[in-house]
Amino acid sequence: MSAAREYGLDDQYEWPRPPADGWVADDLDRLPNLPPHTELIDGSLVLMSPQTRFHSRVIHYLVSALTEQAPEHLEAIGEMTIKLNKRNRPEPDVLVVPVDADSGPRQTWFEPEDVVLAVEVVSADSVERDREVKPRKYAQAGVPHFWRVEENDGLPVVYVYELDPATRTYALDDIYHKQLKVDLPFPVDIDLTAVNRRGRPAGG
Template identity: 50%
Template sequence: MEETLTAEELPDRSPYRQPDGSSWPVPPPDGYTVDDFFTLDLPPHTELIDRSLVFVSPQRAFHTLSMCLLEQGLRQHLPSGLRVRREMAMVLGKRNVPEPDIVVVKAEAAGSRRQNRYQAADVLLVVEVVSPDSEDRDRDTKPHKYAAAGIKHFWLVEMTGERDRPMVITYELDPVNKAYVSTGVHHDRLKLSAPYDIDIDLTAIDEL
């Protein structure tokens, strides 16, 4: 039977023991639940994926600039019933709490400045900017989970071209198959009518 050790009981060479004497959390035998996740003292931007903790590596400038560009663009013509948020935890059932780069949520679900999470049912759009350490999660694992949770719109942002500009691939949910269908690949300009009227100059990242 597997035992869960306290920090004091960890051997000096344990993979959970850090050089400064601190330690990573030791996972329960069946992995973490959502309730566990929100009681742990974790590094910023840690995610819960399939009951396991996922720690985030330092990001490239492209990641930050793409988030800024898209966040500004999404706010420009935002309907009154919606809000744009970045890097907030989102609960997908009992064992998954990803932290999307950007979400568009219902205004009534984003009313408190003290809240630290959103529910999938309140999210209209999820945006993920692909990073070298999260390629598989951003391109495969997370989209499948977002679709299964019923989130209607998903954007995947990749760095492309000689000038390292964002390419945005847009997806809409097929509600019958609970899977995303691509609705376009956008290089210089992101002009959409869903989830609402959006027009973003992707080349403006050069000015940020």
């Protein structure tokens, strides 16, 4: 199968040719027929492979659990981009943002200062980006909390990081295997073993 057809496009589709100095963040809203979840990293378009069942389940599970447990002024949302700067507009798998960061139904991105938590669920085709490139950029942009989710025997393992504002780097706080229980950015208690079950996502 051709790359174009894999993304639901005609085989004759011509991929966008980048300008000499690379794409900019606003191009993601202007370029026609981009595949879903296309990101901009250092001026280059990054196309996502089809999601695995694990990846999709974890995203929806965390959005549901965080929505249920977040204070009223915050909300969890899945798969929207952050406009970090002119040449970088990544798409975390899960974000927590203030409710009043809503600019309307056609909104496609958030400012980095609006993001309280960014979560990346590591995929086989994005290991380096999810473990190194994107968290480094989130930290430099001042996103205060970052979680990295890895798969182990079909269940999520969550690596919890907190920003050191002096160095703009993340420090590992802890690693959670069966129960994710943290106090920041707000009290969270999630049963990670229930990701494949239907029903109430919270663990407390």
